[in-house]
Amino acid sequence: MTYRAPKGTDDILPPESAVWVEAERAFLDLAERYGYGLVLTPMFESTELFSRGIGEDTEVVEKQMYTFTDKGGRSLTLRPEATASVVRAIIQAGGVIGTFKGSYWGPMFRYERPQKGRRRQFSQAGIEYLGEDAPGADVEVIEFGYRYLEMLGVPDVEVQLNSIGDAADRSDYRGELIAFLESRRGDLSEDAVRRLHENPMRVLDSKADAAAVADAPTPIEHLSKETAEHFAAVRAGLDAASIPYRIAPTLVRGLDYYNRTVWEYVPLGFDAAQSSVGGGGRYDPLFEMLGGKPTAAVGLAMGLDRILLAREETAPTPALDAFVIMVETERRPVATVLVRRLRDQGLRLDMTAGDRSVSAQFKAADRAGAANALVIGEEWDQGRVTARDLATGGQALIAVEEIETWLRR
């Protein structure tokens, strides 16, 4: 083995790659139907964009960034997530006029020890609803993610929902939480003690400390009248849209820009430690953090790798509608024309490029994943081909002009 894909990266080859094509098409189609247009941004950005936007002392920025200096001396970073890029792009383009709904899809990069559902290069798809502070925007985005998982056939998805309030709500709450954690200091993990002052809410989300913080004060109990009303309206909207959810008072998210509504999608049957397949939240502070005008915003990110792991196995669909087989090498010119005509009609066709025995051509058809074989031999001189269903083995002589209809039967 001379070369292999770098640690934590995967090659995805056919036929497995077909599910990625399907997932991407489904996402882009759903986004269009909800009115979200695709936003394409660079895969690397100035390092400062992420350290400012995501937060200096988050795990992602402290330890997980792929940062490098280019030949011009600029510090650049492969994007660990896309929201900061989308917001930067919108600010750069002049800011949001009214509202803006954008989607994205593509690879993200974080330097971590790989495990199930955690890769160094992974794919996220997401949407951002900008310039709308109404709870209806939160509801639409939560619903969008739920529908997407439904479309892809991910079973038993639970929406875990929480509100972490606004900055003003948290300034009082923060002191109370720190006091509580100090009182339990002896029961806390080393990491929790270290984070106690720099980012105390993160301790609520720690598996190691779940028992110690079971009766800790939670952000949802410390909402102002305004943020409590916003959250109640989000819940009412989800009820009206028939989206099931569970309130998760200890759910906090690891990026600094979130406020108010936060949520995650957890497939209950997914056997992996990294069980969240997507998540999102409101992030009203981010525009100002990145130097833009105050702009309300809510968005989500879906982890495609995890979604495809969590999904039920689906039977592979044939990769080709038909494979054309030539009995004599002189039939190649007409076979070539037939293949091109059927491809132009939207069918998936192939044939061997070199002259091979009929037996070898059938084997090639089978390996290519063809549903049918079309044999061109002496029957061609009567305007017919032999059409064989490779799954059942049944075959028939059909007229050339009926091939398309037969293949679409």
Add this chain to the structure above:
RNA sequence: GUGGCCGUAGCUCAGCCUGGUAGAGCGCCUGGUUGUGGUCCAGGAGGUCGCGGGUUCGAACCCCGUCGGCCACCCCA
């Protein structure tokens, strides 16, 4: 960054404890079948045992190191 398990044929793995001729299943190739794949039968090809060092008459096997994989912690999608 920390820990556990694992690296042997293209793939999945046995062999390692107790050192002595490199194995299985699947896959692949050829033929049975010069107009029929997938199934069946017969035959065949394919391996510096991750890499480096040590111990030994002798190492896939024991020891040390190193690289890689998987899973978990941490963190997050």
